[in-house]
Amino acid sequence: xxxxxxxxxxxxxxxxxxxxxxxxxxxxxxxxxxxxxxxxxxxxxxxxxxxxxxxxxxxxxxxxxxxxxxxxxxxxxxxxxxxxxxxxxxxxxxxxxxxxxxxxxxxxxxxxxxxxxxxxxxxxxxxxxxxxxxxxxxxxxxxxxxxxxxxxxxxxxxxxxxxxxxxxxxxxxxxxxxxxxxxxxxxxxxxxxxxxxxxxxxxxxxxxxxxxxxxxxxxxxxxxxxxxxxxxxxxxxxxxxxxxxxxxxxxxxxxxxxxxxxxxxxxxxxxxxxxxxxxxxxxxxxxx
Amino acid sequence: xxxxxxxxxxxxxxxxxxxxxxxxxxxxxxxxxxxxxxxxxxxxxxxxxxxxxxxxxxxxxxxxxxxxxxxxxxxxxxxxxxxxxxxxxxxxxxxxxxxxxxxxxxxxxxxxxxxxxxxxxxxxxxxxxxxxxxxxxxxxxxxxxxxxxxxxxxxxxxxxxxxxxxxxxxxxxxxxxxxxxxxxxxxxxxxxxxxxxxxxxxxxxxxxxxxxxxxxxxxxxxxxxxxxxxxxxxxxxxxxxxxxxxxxxxxxxxxxxxxxxxxxxxxxxxxxxxxxxxxxxxxxxxxxxxxxxxxxxxxxxxxxxxxxxxxxxxxxxxxxxxxxxxxxxxxxxxxxxxxxxxxxxxxxxxxxxxxxxxx
Numbered sequence: 098x099x100x101x102x103x104x105x106x107x108x109x110x111x112x113x114x115x116x117x118x119x120x121x122x123x124x125x126x127x128x129x130x131x132x133x134x135x136x137x138x139x140x141x142x143x144x145x146x147x148x149x150x151x152x153x154x155x156x157x158x159x160x161x162x163x164x165x166x167x168x169x170x171x172x173x174x175x176x177x178x179x180x181x182x183x184x185x186x187x188x189x190x191x192x193x194x195x196x197x198x199x200x201x202x203x204x205x206x207x208x209x210x211x212x213x214x215x216x217x218x219x220x221x222x223x224x225x226x227x228x229x230x231x232x233x234x235x236x237x238x239x240x241x242x243x244x245x246x247x248x249x250x251x252x253x254x255x256x257x258x259x260x261x262x263x264x265x266x267x268x269x270x271x272x273x274x275x276x277x278x279x280x281x282x283x284x285x286x287x288x289x290x291x292x293x294x295x296x297x298x299x300x301x302x303x304x305x306x307x308x309x310x311x312x313x314x315x316x317x318x319x320x321x322x323x324x325x326x327x328x329x330x331x332x333x334x335x336x337x338x339x340x341x342x343x344x345x346x347x348x349x350x351x352x353x354x355x356x357x358x359x360x361x362x363x364x365x366x367x368x369x370x371x372x373x374x375x376x377x378x379x380x381x382x383x384x385x
Numbered sequence: 386x387x388x389x390x391x392x393x394x395x396x397x398x399x400x401x402x403x404x405x406x407x408x409x410x411x412x413x414x415x416x417x418x419x420x421x422x423x424x425x426x427x428x429x430x431x432x433x434x435x436x437x438x439x440x441x442x443x444x445x446x447x448x449x450x451x452x453x454x455x456x457x458x459x460x461x462x463x464x465x466x467x468x469x470x471x472x473x474x475x476x477x478x479x480x481x482x483x484x485x486x487x488x489x490x491x492x493x494x495x496x497x498x499x500x501x502x503x504x505x506x507x508x509x510x511x512x513x514x515x516x517x518x519x520x521x522x523x524x525x526x527x528x529x530x531x532x533x534x535x536x537x538x539x540x541x542x543x544x545x546x547x548x549x550x551x552x553x554x555x556x557x558x559x560x561x562x563x564x565x566x567x568x569x570x571x572x573x574x575x576x577x578x579x580x581x582x583x584x585x586x587x588x589x590x591x592x593x594x595x596x597x598x599x600x601x602x603x604x605x606x607x608x609x610x611x612x613x614x615x616x617x618x619x620x621x622x623x624x625x626x627x628x629x630x631x632x633x634x635x636x637x638x639x640x641x642x643x644x645x646x647x648x649x650x651x652x653x654x655x656x657x658x659x660x661x662x663x664x665x666x667x668x669x670x671x672x673x674x675x676x677x678x679x680x681x682x683x684x685x686x687x688x689x690x691x692x693x694x695x696x697x698x699x700x701x702x703x704x705x706x707x708x709x710x711x712x713x714x715x716x717x718x719x720x721x722x723x724x725x726x727x728x729x730x731x732x733x734x735x736x737x738x739x740x741x742x743x744x
Contacts, residue, residue, distance in 0.1 A: 284474060290438075291485050291533070
């Protein structure tokens with residue numbers, strides 16, 4: 098009898114270290130969030146000022162913070178759309194190509210940047226997109242723009258959007274490929290056998306059944322882009338400020354921990370809302 | 386003679402450089418149930434997929450109702466197909482699965498509804514129209530797959546290993562039911578299976594395939610009783626295959642020299658001399674103790690009983706003689722079924738149960 102109970106008890110005990118770590122993280126996060134209910138405070142000192150929601154009122158009415166939130170939403174949406182548009186064909190090819198070499202090449206192309214330091218990749222991108230960088234020189238050489246002229250591709254939303262797509266693309270491709278792999282291709286043959294041409298097969302069978310995977314990849318892209326810190330910092334500089342950058346500045350430079358905490362709470366709530374919505378949509382999709 | 390629904394002539398299928406089907410020719414007539422039977426790798430599934438339009442034909446011709454369809458895309462070919470894994474659309478109800486085909490044909494809504502209802506009645510699933518595939522048992526899913534193909538009212542129904550995903554009990558049940566259903570509506574069907582029992586039980590005609598070629602076409606009785614070669618003999622049912630050499634014509638029979646040094650009589654005059662294979666079904670071989678006299682006209686040989694397996698309805702006995710083994714199946718209640726291992730026994734069989742196959 099003890100033999101059958103023993104292993105279950107043991108394996109549960111193995112979870113304990115991880116649970117302790119999670120508990121520590123949760124406590125730290127709750128501590129940070131508790132700052133948002135105080136009017137003033139900075140790192141190294143106890144929170145002070147009266148308790149209440151005054152900081153939230155300030156954060157959600159100040160144009161500076163609202164514009165950071167709007168920029169974040171806008172850039173996340175662009176990055177999600179861009180990475181899905183690029184990622185769908187790549188994932189499709191990785192799963193469907195009959196050539197093992199083609200598959201390996203695509204996987205390496207996606208995976209190698211994934212395993213390179215983000216900072217290294219961002220500075221490479223910064224150099225390439227610069228006023229005198231690879232892209233502008235190529236445009237000059239091909240006569241698209243005049244000699245000595247350049248298209249401003251850094252320190253603006255365009256460069257941040259490109260960087261965000263670059264950053265989330267591997268996550269999108271691997272999530273999509275996993276879901277495409279589980280797709281039963283005989284369903285496409287069945288539809289063709291029943292008289293559906295390629296377009297009808299795509300829109301009536303393939304895409305509806307891949308929708309949960311596309312939704313999962315899109316959610317991941319949106320949440321990852323929305324919490325990006327290094328990408329807007331390096332490629333956008335002071336011109337493009339997303340929520341994570343504003344939180345960092347408020348906490349470390351402005352020494353305004355309550356505002357940083359309130360912005361963190363807003364960002365966290367937003368991420369949770371995204372995941373919840375995706376979960377709801379996924380369930381609805383699987384029932385329909 | 387009834388109408389030819391499907392006709393293949395000298396069909397060849399290649400995957401890259403390798404030929405998987407070669408010189409396949411046969412017809413399927415109106416109302417027939419024909420089975421492509423063969424082991425895996427014999428090319429039977431490739432042939433079915435080529436008829437459905439999923440695999441290109443490298444050479445030869447596929448004709449449906451007289452029209453060449455070699456280059457017609459799958460979605461324009463009017464053939465129903467029941468997939469091995471059923472391939473039901475998981476995001477559609479049973480009724481939506483069934484109406485998919487008629488809708489693609491742009492049939493009026495009323496006609497579509499009639500066809501869906503009728504197909505569901507055929508497979509006795511009228512109450513399940515609103516269910517999703519994952520809410521059905523394996524047997525019910527198979528019926529839906531059959532109904533979906535029937536709702537197309539195609540002239541030809543293709544079945545890819547239709548019974549392979551069912552458990553043994555359901556398989557035997559569905560065999561009878563499917564044949565009765567298809568006969569009832571006068572359907573023409575071409576099925577693919579590796580299961581010889583299923584092929585024999587369900588088909589009007591069986592096409593035996595091996596290594597990309599057709600070995601024999603015939604009724605189940607013909608391929609069982611008169612196999613064209615040693616492969617067909619061994620694949621369809623059990624068989625003792627004995628290497629033999631022509632010895633002499635003996636009245637209305639022929640004598641062959643066999644490995645244990647004696648001669649065996651086979652009914653009929655051998656058309657040619659030389660080497661041959663003798664085919665002997667185990668159920669045609671009798672067993673008795675030495676000293677008991679079987680029928681005078683029978684072939685008989687003495688051997689040692691080396692294995693015995695009780696199979697319920699019969700006992701399988703294996704006798705060693707002159708370097709080879711012969712298998713006999715005797716009724717379980719027969720006296721000889723109780724002979725002991727190691728005993729000397731006598732095997733006997735009539736000349737007319739011996740099939741002579743040219744080598």
